[in-house]
Amino acid sequence: MTGKQIPSDLLIVMGLVLLTDIFVLTPGLNESMLRNILGLPLVLFLPGYALIAALFPAQSDLDGIERTALSFGLSIAVVPLIGLGLNYTPWGIRLLPILISLSVFTFIMCGLAYLRREKLPETEAFEVPFRKTALSIKAEILEKPESKLDKTLTIFLILSILLSVATLVYVVITPKEGEHFTEFYILGSEGKADKYPTNYTLGENGTVTVGIVNHEYKPVNYTMELRLENKSLPLSEKLQQINLAHNATWEEPVTFTPSLEGENMKLEFLLFNETDSDTPYRDLHLWINVKSAEASKGPEVLET
Structure with missing residues (x-):
């Protein structure tokens, strides 16, 4: 060179x-x-x-x-x-x-x-050989003695090939809509779907991490409700309106206060979307034990 x-x-x-x-x-x-x-x-x-x-x-x-x-x-x-x-x-x-x-x-x-x-x-x-190839194509199309019909068909063939390539690229890179759904999950104390806290004290706050992932291919407004033995528990205002774009994730600690005392009680996490505010769109639950403050302390040990 x-x-x-x-x-x-x-x-x-x-x-x-x-x-x-x-x-x-x-x-x-x-x-x-x-x-x-x-x-x-x-x-x-x-x-x-x-x-x-x-x-x-x-x-x-x-x-x-x-x-x-x-x-x-x-x-x-x-x-x-x-x-x-x-x-x-x-x-x-x-x-x-x-x-x-x-x-x-x-x-x-x-x-x-x-x-x-x-x-x-x-x-x-x-x-x-870009230059040589371009000159060859130019000579083939413009300089070779052909009828107008042959030249028109050649140009049409080239444009068709370019259009086919462009269409193929568009199909490959354009994301295709799959199943429309929402992920709804609870994480334990270590940030995994395991080792959930199940023992609580009556009147004291408990916290778990709740996650929502929107795969609905559109923005969705969610609301959440917690129920202990079918009785609603008060939640903060931020859980009353969770706005998520497509593929967006919401993962936050959710704090609640058990209002009933008992064992193996069903704590439900209900997720509603904007389509139906009465029927839960997704639901999860934990089985928890709630004791009074006195019972949680255990028997007192007397000194002699």
């Missing part, structure tokens, strides 16, 4: 990485569909392509189909390894560290590919 000109395929790879970074990090743009369109190649293709370009700089090393297939395969291998490495760093596996790591890796591999291609003769170094 002559001069310092960067090969067009490496320029496109680096340009796509920068464009993806902009769409992921810029407020407003990071909510658009283009973020997903650009993010897929950054994860599934570009790192592997840059690595292949660095490992095999010569035209004769691999053909186009092999490079494309290996680019997907190596990307699928490299990205989890980068994530595994981030897991042992203070930054962890989060969006920004992953984005920076993938971008830096791809740029470094593109730089190595450029340096290795520079050492090869121009005729031997690999380069995607």
